[in-house]
């Protein structure tokens with residue numbers, strides 16, 4: 264991998280809750296280079312969105328707080344920047360597509376106005392030039408009759424079109440990093456495929472680095488270059504997509520890959536029960552000293568309950584946080 | 591019990607919404623389900639897949655008699671569900687139950703879990719009080735919950751546990767048919783596997799018939815014996831699970847299968863797939879010919895004129911396209 268454009272280094276995020284302190288991100292480290300797609304996968308609540316929010320400087324505070332760690336964009340430290348400085352970074356350098364498109368679009372403005380607004384926030388463009396740019400962006404995300412659709416309100420568009428508008432807003436200022444948080448969960452498979460194609464085109468044409476958050480291993484296989492698997496606030500495995508998917512090292516990653524009934528071009532005649540990961544994700548306020556996956560892990564040894572396994576190289580640049588895995 | 595062998599038969603089912611006369615105008619008619627026929631042998635799982643808005647949920651609700659049936663017949667064993675009057679319907683409900691997608695909103699938050707599972711037994715006055723209590727304890731164990739969890743409220747359960755509660759409730763009346771509308775879509779993949787395995791085991795143990803609706807083709811391929819693909823209120827293709835996935839014939843089915851990212855796939859083969867453009871037409875203003883023509887990569891001029899019928903195109907394989 265070339266020098267990272269964005270690097271998240273040893274970031275800890277804590278939330279104060281009634282049940283005590285919740286360590287939502289526990290020493291998370293990630294990096295993404297220009298023109299690369301990094302996938303983040305894991306079960307609900309493992310900290311995928313929180314990782315994205317910490318990069319954007321949007322961790323709700325209070326109750327949340329970036330307790331320690333460093334987030335650098337081309338060497339520039341983002342942790343500790345003022346709100347005004349962060350505002351500049353968002354949109355100009357880092358764009359984000361949120362999990363729920365409807366809640367992040369403003370219902371009282373046309374989609375054209377909203378994209379133009381995003382252009383004007385970060386560039387000195389005249390209103391007219393900004394609107395022209397908005398229409399151009401709508402065309403770029405393959406919305407038919409873009410000049411007409413720019414005058415539409417969010418509720419007048421289909422779910423797939425709204426998600427494309429979100430992408431257009433995020434890309435209007437040509438960010439160097441795009442974070443897409445489950446950009447297609449609410450969409451039909453055929454529309455999802457269109458959105459994924461769009462992301463891939465943008466990445467190969469503009470060299471934008473993309474962080475793709477998803478729970479779909481198929482999407483990781485077909486889109487991402489590298490992948491990070493998260494569990495209970497920690498990165499438990501990280502490497503290139505080819506190695507992690509074909510040779511997973513962490514018991515949780517193995518479980519995630521095998522427990523899903525993947526679509527097979529030649530389905531087997533006899534159907535075996537799906538391998539299960541027993542139990543559920545632990546509450547973040549009740550984590551012990553050991554490996555957070557231990558209560559669900561079939562490979563557990565005594566050591567697992569005593570200390571957290573560090574994320575270390577197993578094979579080449581392939582990192583795993585497990586006492587048992589590795590060479 | 592002979593009803594255990596009863597099959598579900600759906601004949602030319604139609605559900606249209608609106609269309610009533612307003613004060614000044616006629617309200618537009620939504621052709622949500624528009625002539626759907628299929629049958630499910632007892633003990634089998636029949637899957638329905640298709641685009642959002644294609645009428646999957648409405649088909650399920652119509653079979654359950656939870657929306658008015660505009661036309662057609664639904665038969666379960668010897669019971670013509672679609673023609674039952676109110677009283678008979680209430681009594682017949684013990685034979686067919688439904689499990690919804692959202693385990694959060696489908697359970698009454700003020701009731702304890704035990705009461706929720708017991709409710710259908712109380713409503714239909716099945717067994718004595720003591721028998722009902724014993725039955726509920728049994729059901730909890732059957733779906734992998736602990737009997738002492740009967741005293742908890744829904745918010746004290748995880749998503750997967752709430753779906754287990756939904757299943758226990760559906761099973762309480764010993765139904766023949768369980769209609770499952772996206773039963774695992776809201777669950778994390780690890781929990782989804784637990785619930786799918788549970789459903790398969792219950793089916794084996796109790797001889798249940800499932801109507802299984804999902805947008806996840808991997809899940810459908812795993813759990814269903816036979817699958818129908820819906821588009822705009824109609825079935826466009828139907829086959830057994832192996833045939834549908836190895837030999838899809840309808841252009842929509844092909845596009846749908848091509849759209850799913852494969853875990854054995856990679857960046858390179860992604861590019862060579864057919865892609866659909868545009869959105870489906872609305873179920874209000876239906877096009878004249880084939881309903882898929884506006885997006886079909888194979889469409890010919892006659893597709894915009896002639897309506898393709900769903901017909902036999904192979905052993906147990908049906909398709910609705912002029913070109914096959």
Ligand SMILES: Nc1ncnc2c1ncn2[C@@H]1O[C@H](COP(=O)(O)OP(=O)(O)OP(=O)(O)O)[C@@H](O)[C@H]1O
Pocket residue numbers: 278279280285287305306307308309310311312313314323326547
């Ligand atoms: N305001 C808050 N107070 C306390 N805990 C919070 C708060 N917001 C989020 N969390 C916790 O932070 C953890 C990480 O949440 P996050 O949204 O990052 O999960 P995620 O991986 O994106 O999950 P999903 O797949 O459901 O989107 C969760 O366990 C969540 O409960």
Ligand SMILES: Nc1ncnc2c1ncn2[C@@H]1O[C@H](COP(=O)(O)OP(=O)(O)OP(=O)(O)O)[C@@H](O)[C@H]1O
Pocket residue numbers: 607608620621622640641642643644645646647648649805873
């Ligand atoms: N009560 C209603 N009144 C009017 N139209 C309705 C009603 N219920 C559903 N519809 C319409 O009927 C069509 C079929 O809806 P249905 O919910 O059955 O689709 P679906 O296939 O289950 O979609 P999804 O995958 O999004 O759940 C849609 O166009 C919907 O808007």
Ligand code: SF4
Pocket residue numbers: 513514515554555556557558560561562563564567572584585586587588
């Ligand atoms: S460290 Fe131990 S408990 Fe954790 S994943 Fe590895 S083997 Fe399992």
Ligand code: SF4
Pocket residue numbers: 840841842880881882883884886887888889890893898910911912913
């Ligand atoms: S009938 Fe024509 S438009 Fe319809 S699916 Fe077949 S080829 Fe496509």
Ligand SMILES: [Mg+2]
Pocket residue numbers: 311312313362444
């Ligand atoms: Mg999230």
Ligand SMILES: [Mg+2]
Pocket residue numbers: 646647648
């Ligand atoms: Mg539905």
